[in-house]
Amino acid sequence: MATKKAAAPNVKVNTPWKAAIKRDWQLYLLLLLPLAMVFIFNYAAYPGMRMMFMDYKPAKGYDGSKWVGMETFVKVFKDRDFRRALSSSLVFNVLDLLVGFPMPILLALILNELRYVKFKKVSQTILYLPHFLSWAIIGSVAYTMFRPSSGLVNMALMNMGIIKEGIPFLTEKWHWAVTYLLIGVWQGMGWGTIIYLAAITSISGELYEAAMIDGANRWQRMWNITLPGIKSTVVTLLIMNLGRVMGSNYERLSIFGNSMVRDFQYQLAIYIYEKGLSNGKYSMATVVGVFQSLVGLILVLLADKVAKKLGEDGLL
Amino acid sequence: MAKKKENIPRDAEVTSDGSRAINKFRISDAVMIAVVTLLCATCVMPFIHLFAKSISGNSAVMAKRVYFWPKDINFDAYASIFRDGSLVYSFIYSVIVTLIFTLLGMIVCTCAAYPLSKKRLRGKLVFTFLLMFPMYFGAGLIPSYLLMHDLHLLDNMWVLILPLIYSPYNMLIMKTYFQSSIPDSLEESAFLDGASNFQILWHIVLPLSKPILATLSLFYAVGRWNAYSDNIYYIRTETLKMVQYKLYQMVASANEAQTATLSEAAAVTSTPEVLQAAAIMFVTIPIICIYPFLQKYFVKGVMVGAVKG
Numbered sequence: 001m002a003t004k005k006a007a008a009p010n011v012k013v014n015t016p017w018k019a020a021i022k023r024d025w026q027l028y029l030l031l032l033l034p035l036a037m038v039f040i041f042n043y044a045a046y047p048g049m050r051m052m053f054m055d056y057k058p059a060k061g062y063d064g065s066k067w068v069g070m071e072t073f074v075k076v077f078k079d080r081d082f083r084r085a086l087s088s089s090l091v092f093n094v095l096d097l098l099v100g101f102p103m104p105i106l107l108a109l110i111l112n113e114l115r116y117v118k119f120k121k122v123s124q125t126i127l128y129l130p131h132f133l134s135w136a137i138i139g140s141v142a143y144t145m146f147r148p149s150s151g152l153v154n155m156a157l158m159n160m161g162i163i164k165e166g167i168p169f170l171t172e173k174w175h176w177a178v179t180y181l182l183i184g185v186w187q188g189m190g191w192g193t194i195i196y197l198a199a200i201t202s203i204s205g206e207l208y209e210a211a212m213i214d215g216a217n218r219w220q221r222m223w224n225i226t227l228p229g230i231k232s233t234v235v236t237l238l239i240m241n242l243g244r245v246m247g248s249n250y251e252r253l254s255i256f257g258n259s260m261v262r263d264f265q266y267q268l269a270i271y272i273y274e275k276g277l278s279n280g281k282y283s284m285a286t287v288v289g290v291f292q293s294l295v296g297l298i299l300v301l302l303a304d305k306v307a308k309k310l311g312e313d314g315l316l
Numbered sequence: 317m318a319k320k321k322e323n324i325p326r327d328a329e330v331t332s333d334g335s336r337a338i339n340k341f342r343i344s345d346a347v348m349i350a351v352v353t354l355l356c357a358t359c360v361m362p363f364i365h366l367f368a369k370s371i372s373g374n375s376a377v378m379a380k381r382v383y384f385w386p387k388d389i390n391f392d393a394y395a396s397i398f399r400d401g402s403l404v405y406s407f408i409y410s411v412i413v414t415l416i417f418t419l420l421g422m423i424v425c426t427c428a429a430y431p432l433s434k435k436r437l438r439g440k441l442v443f444t445f446l447l448m449f450p451m452y453f454g455a456g457l458i459p460s461y462l463l464m465h466d467l468h469l470l471d472n473m474w475v476l477i478l479p480l481i482y483s484p485y486n487m488l489i490m491k492t493y494f495q496s497s498i499p500d501s502l503e504e505s506a507f508l509d510g511a512s513n514f515q516i517l518w519h520i521v522l523p524l525s526k527p528i529l530a531t532l533s534l535f536y537a538v539g540r541w542n543a544y545s546d547n548i549y550y551i552r553t554e555t556l557k558m559v560q561y562k563l564y565q566m567v568a569s570a571n572e573a574q575t576a577t578l579s580e581a582a583a584v585t586s587t588p589e590v591l592q593a594a595a596i597m598f599v600t601i602p603i604i605c606i607y608p609f610l611q612k613y614f615v616k617g618v619m620v621g622a623v624k625g
Contacts, residue, residue, distance in 0.1 A: 014438075015436070015438055017438060020437075020438035020439075021438075023436075024431070024434070024436070024437060024438070024513060026512060026513035026514045027430070027431035027434065027437060027513050028431070030426075030427040030428075030430060030431050030513075030517075031427065031428065031431050031432075031443060032427075033423070033424055033427045033428075034424050034425075034427050034428035034447060034482050034487070035443070035446065035447070037424055037478075037481065037482040038446065038447055038450055038482055040467075041463070041478065041479040041482070042450035042454070042455075043450070044463055045454075045455035045456075045459040045460045045462075045463045046455050046459070047459075048455055048458065048459025048460075048462050048463060049455050049456070049459055051458065051459065051462075107352075107355075110348045110351065110352060111352065113345075113348060114345075114348060114349065114352070119349070119352075122356075123352050123353070123355075123356050124615075125608060125611055126356040126359050126360060127352075127355060127356060127359060128611060128614070128615070129359050129604070129607060130359055132538060132542075132603060132607055132614075133542070133600070133603065134541070134542035134543070134544065134560045134563075135542075135544075135564075136544060136560040136561070136563035136564040136567065136599075137560070137563060137596065137599060137600050137603075139564070139567050140563055140566065140567045140592070140596045141362045141363070141366065141596060141600075143567060144362070144365070144366055144369070144592070144593065144596070145362050145365070150380060150589065152361075152362070152365050152383065155380045155383070156383070159380075186358065186359075189355070191618060194615050194618045194619065195618060195619065198618075198619040218344070243452075250545045250548070251543070251544065251545050251564075254548070254564070254568065255564060255567055255568070257568070272456070272457050272458070273457070273548075273549075276457060276458045276461075277457070277458075277461065277549065282458050282462075285456075285457065285458045286456055286458045286459060288456075289454075289455070289456020289457055289458060289459070290455065290456055292456070293453050293454050293455070293456060294453070296452075296453075297452050297453050300452065
C-alpha cells in the first residue's frame with residue numbers, strides 16, 4: 001500500500017478507474033463544482049440554439065413555436081439590417097486589428113529602448129490605466145473631451161484660434177469612425193504592451209551583446225533580434241484577435257451611440273440586442289449570435305493550423 | 317537573463333562613425349520619449365480636467381474657462397451626489413456584488429485548476445475539454461437570456477454573479493501556475509506522510525500560491541466591476557443595477573435622466589455639466605486610487621497567462 005501511494009503522484013500510468021477514484025476521489029469531488037457551473041450556465045444554453053430552426057415566439061415558448069427549418073437563416077441573410085450590421089462590424093473589426101494590433105508592439109519596442117528606469121516604470125503604470133476603466137467611464141470621459149462646443153479639445157482649439165467651429169469628433173459619422181477606432185487603440189494599448197515587454201525580456205541578452213560587438217545599430221538590433229524574438233507571442237495574440245473579427249462589443253458600441261452616427265454604429269451586437277431583446281425576434285437574433293460564435297471558432301482553428309504549418313506553436 | 321541585459325551599456329554604440337552615431341541615437345531617444353510622454357498625457361489629462369470641472373463653479377464652466385485648474389472651487393456637485401444617495405447606494409451595492417463574485421470565483425477556479433494541474437488525474441483530457449470549450453464557443457445572447465429566465469435569475473442580484481464565476485481564462489492561468497510553480501517533490505513527500513489531496517491543497521499548495529491568488533482575485537474583481545452589459549440585458553429593477561450601469565445611463569440618456577433624478581434641488585446649484593463631471597469622478601476616483609497598488613499584480617498575471625516559456 002505504501003509503495004503504491006509513493007509511486008502514484010509522479011508516474012504517468014493508465015490507472016484503472018476504480019483505483020483512480022480511490023486515490024483521487026477528492027480531486028473529482030472538487031471538479032464537481034466547476035463542472036456543475038459550466039453545465040448549468042454554459043452548456044444548458046446550447047439547446048436554446050434550436051431557436052435558429054424555429055419561428056420562436058416568446059409567448060408560445062419552445063413547445064408552442066413551430067419548426068421552420070432553414071427559413072430563419074434565409075430571412076436573416078436577406079435582412080438589409082443584418083447586412084448593414086455585418087458589413088459595419090467587419091469593417092470596424094478589421095480596422096481595429098490593423099490599427100490596434102501593431103500599437104502595443106511598437107510601444108513595447110519603444111519602452112524597451114528607453115534607458116531611464118523611473119520613466120519607464122511610471123509611464124508603464126500610466127499607460128495601463130485605460131485598460132482598467134469600464135466603457136461607461138471611457139465613454140463619458142470621451143464625451144467630456146470631444147463635445148463640439150464644450151469639450152476640452154474643441155475648447156482649446158477654438159481658444160487658440162486654430163478652428164472656428166468645434167470638430168464633431170463623436171457626432172459626425174466619419175469623424176466618429178476615426179475617434180471610435182483611436183479610443184479602442186487607447187484602451188487596449190496597455191494590455192498588449194505588458195505581454196510584449198514580458199516577451200522581450202525573455203530574449204537572451206547575449207544576442208544583443210553579440211550584435212553590438214558586430215556593430216549593429218539599435219534599429220538593426222530591433223529588426224533582427226527583438227522582433228523575431230517576440231514572433232511567437234505576436235502569433236499567439238494574432239490568432240486570439242482573429243477569432244474576434246466576427247465579434248462585437250455591446251458596451252463599447254452602445255456607449256458611443258447617437259442618432260448622427262447610427263449608420264456606422266449599427267453593428268452585430270446592436271442588431272442582436274435590438275432585434276432580439278427589444279423586438280422579440282428571438283430566432284433571428286439567435287441565428288446571428290451562433291453565426292458569430294461559429295465563425296469565431298472556425299477562424300481560431302484555421303489561424304492555429306496556419307500558424308502551426310508555418311512552424312509556430314499555435315494557440316491550442 | 318533579464319538581469320544580465322540590464323548591465324549591458326546600451327549607449328555603448330560600437331560603430332566606425334563614432335560621433336554621428338551617438339547624435340542620431342539621441343534624436344531617436346528624444347522622439348521616443350516625446351511619444352511616450354504624449355501617450356501618457358492622454359491617459360492623465362482627461363481626469364485632471366474632469367476633476368477640475370467637478371469642483372468648479374457653474375459660471376466658470378459655462379464660460380468655458382476651466383481647463384486643468386478649477387475656478388470658483390466648491391463641492392456642491394459632490395454634495396448633491398451624496399445627498400441624493402442613489403449613486404452612493406449603487407456604489408456600495410456594486411462593491412458587495414464584486415466581493416461575493418470574487419470570493420466565489422476564486423473558489424470555483426481553484427476547484428477546477430488544482431485537479432486539472434495533476435498529471436495523474438484519470439480523464440484529465442475530457443475534463444479539461446469540458447471546462448475550456450465554453451471559452452471558444454458560446455450559444456449567444458438570446459439562448460443565454462432564455463436560460464436565465466428559466467433559472468429564475470432575471471432581475472435578480474445573482475444573475476450578476478453566478479453565470480460568470482467560472483472563468484476558463486482565469487482557470488488556465490491558475491492551472492499553469494500550479495503546474496510550473498509547485499514542485500512535484502513537495503506533494504510526493506506529503507503523500508508519503510499520509511496527507512490527502514484536500515490537505516495538500518489546503519496546507520501546501522494554496523499558501524504557496526498567494527501571488528497568483530492575489531492576481532486572479534484582481535482579475536475577477538476588476539472584470540466584474542467594469543462590466544455592465546449583463547446589467548443591461550438581464551436586469552430591470554433600478555436598485556439592482558451596478559454603478560457602471562448608472563454611468564452608462566447618464567451618458568446614454570443624453571445627459572437628461574440621471575441629472576434629473578440626481579435631485580431637482582441640485583439642478584439649481586449645479587449645472588448638468590459640473591454634476592456629470594462629479595458623477596464620473598465619483599465612479600472613477602476609487603479605481604484610480606487603488607490602481608497603482610494593484611497594477612503590479614495585474615501585470616504579473618497577464619504575463620503568466622500569455623507568455624510561453
